[in-house]
């Protein structure tokens with residue numbers, strides 16, 4: 001049994017695969033309470049653990065404490081080249097979750113791709129048809145955008161609104177504006193890829209993927225935990 005784990009800035013996501021690569025369990029937990037991870041590790045007793053993290057060292061230690069005795073987390077980091085993908089981004093600084101999502105997307109189908117991960121931050125990454133990670137953008141995710149408006153203004157606060165094409169209330173204006181700010185980088189990336197060649201396939205992942213897909217005026221595929229698909233493609237030496 002193998003554990004795959006992605007530690008993001010908001011949540012930890014994991015998957016357990018049996019020896020044949022079949023999925024036995026999948027879960028997610030907020031940083032504050034990793035008991036569901038500990039319970040899955042106790043139940044399935046993985047003898048191997050592969051992970052990627054963009055969270056703190058302290059969270060990494062708490063994750064390690066959930067693993068069965070004698071099992072250590074093998075943290076994976078971006079490389080210049082791996083599983084068919086070549087990295088043109090600053091490999092030393094690139095988030096390991098972004099790299100794993102790119103490897104996951106590359107494993108799905110041939111052709112150019114845009115990989116958008118709507119989590120704490122929104123990352124939008126471009127993968128060429130020959131497997132080159134051309135580059136990508138980082139912007140605040142939905143909650144961070146709403147927080148920043150609440151913190152930086154005297155009168156907005158953090159009301160719950162609904163998405164509207166032409167909002168009439170402050171609450172709807174904030175919600176729609178922040179959501180639109182997540183659509184724009186994805187649409188621009190697609191447009192720029194189209195200027196280079198055939199239209200890319202758009203993959204959406206992350207906690208807000210469904211929300212983004214609902215309002216994105218483009219065809220896209222939602223893939224839950226795409227970074228874990230990338231980890232599954234890594235063969236350990």
Ligand SMILES: Nc1ncnc2c1ncn2[C@@H]1O[C@H](COP(=O)(O)OP(=O)(O)O)[C@@H](O)[C@H]1O
Nearest residue numbers: 008009010011118119120121142143206207208
């Ligand atoms: N059950 C949930 N718990 C926390 N955030 C959620 C949940 N469902 C959706 N979300 C949204 O997903 C975002 C976090 O997505 P996620 O992919 O887990 O982030 P990260 O990879 O940065 O940890 C949150 O900012 C929130 O908007």
Ligand SMILES: CC(C)(COP(=O)(O)O)[C@@H](O)C(=O)NCCC(=O)O
Nearest residue numbers: 008009054093094095119120121138
């Ligand atoms: C951009 C990120 C904060 C996204 O994190 P997430 O939203 O998945 O929690 C993370 O991938 C990160 O810390 N990246 C390092 C900088 C970079 O990718 O260039």
Ligand SMILES: [K+]
Nearest residue numbers: 117119121123
């Ligand atoms: K992200």
